[in-house]
Amino acid sequence: MLHPGAEPFSTHNKDLDKMAQRLINPRISLLTAVVAAALLAACGGDKGDKASQTAAKVNKEEITVHQINFVLQRQPGLKPEQAEAASRQVLERLIDQELAVQKAEEQKLDRDPRVVQQIEAAKREIIARAYIERVGESVAKPSNDEIAKYYNDKPALFKDRRIYSLQELQVEAKPEQFETLRAKLDASKSLNEFVEYLKANDFRFTGNQAVRPAEQLPLASLDTIAKLKDGDSLVSAAPNGVSILYLVNSRSQPVDEARARPAIEAFLLNQRKTEAVQKDLKALRDTSKIEYVGKFAQPAPAAASAPAPAELPASDAAAPAPAASGLDPASISKGMGLK
Known part of the structure; x- marks a missing residue:
């Protein structure tokens, strides 16, 4: 037929x-708590000082438990029993990242116009996403x-x-x-x-x-x-x-x-x-003033053919x-x- x-x-x-x-995966908060507890215990417990949150020192800079937790939150498939091994792998990657950042700053790459542009674009995206998530929470x-x-x-x-x-x-x-x-x-x-x-x-x-x-x-x-x-x-x-x-x-x-x-x-x-x-x-x-300038002020050309299924x-x-x-x-x- x-x-x-x-x-x-x-x-x-x-x-x-x-x-x-x-x-947000509902398992993330539980996993983060498990990882935080394990890392704080390894650091000698939460003594209320900054050292208790430090996971490693790279030259003069510190990598904290909070940084590790933030990365783990972006891995929703992780199981609690995998937390300890995963946290150590994340820490090693953060150490490599910190070394690269320090060398890049030494070479003033953080001032490169292309890098600055990417940083600003990422910042705008993060802030806009935060607002959109806030709207969704209601x-x-x-x-x-x-x-x-x-x-x-x-x-x-x-x-x-x-x-x-x-x-x-x-x-x-x-x-x-x-x-x-x-x-x-x-x-x-x-x-x-x-x-x-x-x-x-x-x-x-x-x-x-x-x-x-x-x-x-x-x-x-x-x-x-x-x-x-x-x-x-x-x-x-x-x-x-x-x-x-x-x-x-x-x-x-x-x-x-x-x-x-x-x-x-x-x-x-x-x-x-x-x-x-x-x-x-x-x-x-509807409540904002939006003005198109230059070539964007002209009517859009006819739409191209739709992509294939x-x-x-x-x-x-x-x-x-x-x-x-x-x-x-x-x-x-x-x-x-x-x-």
């Missing part, structure tokens, strides 16, 4: 991607009713969840060739037969395949893909031709509401934070289904536009 006019198998929400990167968590409604409204993601074995072809073709390709694909007994037709008629194409659970597919395309039966295809126009998504086979693997709840709550909360930030920035733009990562073997024994918030976030 052919489904012409289906939306391209593509694109994640970039705004949600950015917001998700700023979420957002309320979704209620139990909202979580239940989302679960019931997305059967393809939960109640009727499936694991999909997919193949994708990107075929270079002219618009007048689209219908011929659709008809040939519909008449082909298999995708391999269609591929042989492309080769015989000198069509240029690329292909890849992957096994993906529902939560790792683009959320905007999931309902369309969920309607496919094994052997069905989706055909859509691409900037340079035609994109074809072929469902080799699939298997049912539903997820109950109890297992889905943490991932749904995280997604809805992230979505609200994104909306709050966008609303706040719009209000700031994102391809599935090539895979020689089936990728593991991370949510097979439970719904992993990290994996579901990929399909929901989060990372």
Whole structure:
């Protein structure tokens, strides 16, 4: 069965991607406390003086426990039992970094215009991110009713969840060739037969395949893909031709509401934070004087062609289904536009 006019198998929400990167892993604070306690004990306990916070001295400069903790906070996959070994590895890297900084300052590289520009750019980004995080902190968590409604409204993601074995072809073709390709694909007994037709008629194409659970597919395309039966295809126009998504086979693997709840709550909360930030920035733009200068004062040129739909990562073997024994918030976030 052919489904012409289906939306391209593509694109994640970039705004949600950015917001998700700023979420804090709840295990970080516990891990930091464990590391801090271990390091302070190694330093002889917290005696209230600066020495108790010093992990190493590099010439005249000190590296502190707080610096080590800050680096560890950016490694959310770390387990508490790994804290001691990880803290020592971090300390060695900080020592190397301090040596490089001291030598760079000796050579006055910190005054190099390019370095100064990078420092200022990083500073602006950090401050802006802090403000955006502050805006997000005011957002309320979704209620139990909202979580239940989302679960019931997305059967393809939960109640009727499936694991999909997919193949994708990107075929270079002219618009007048689209219908011929659709008809040939519909008449082909298999995708391999269609591929042989492309080769015989000198069509240029690329292909890849992957096994993906529902939560790792683009959320905007999931309902369309969920309607496919094994052997069905989706055909859509691409900037340079035609994109074809072929469902080799699939298997049912539903997820109950109890297992889905943490991932749904995280997604809805992230979505609200994104909306709050966008609303706040719009209000700031509306109340600020923004003047475009020079070439930027001119109307923007016509938009370039949209990029081709994102391809599935090539895979020689089936990728593991991370949510097979439970719904992993990290994996579901990929399909929901989060990372």
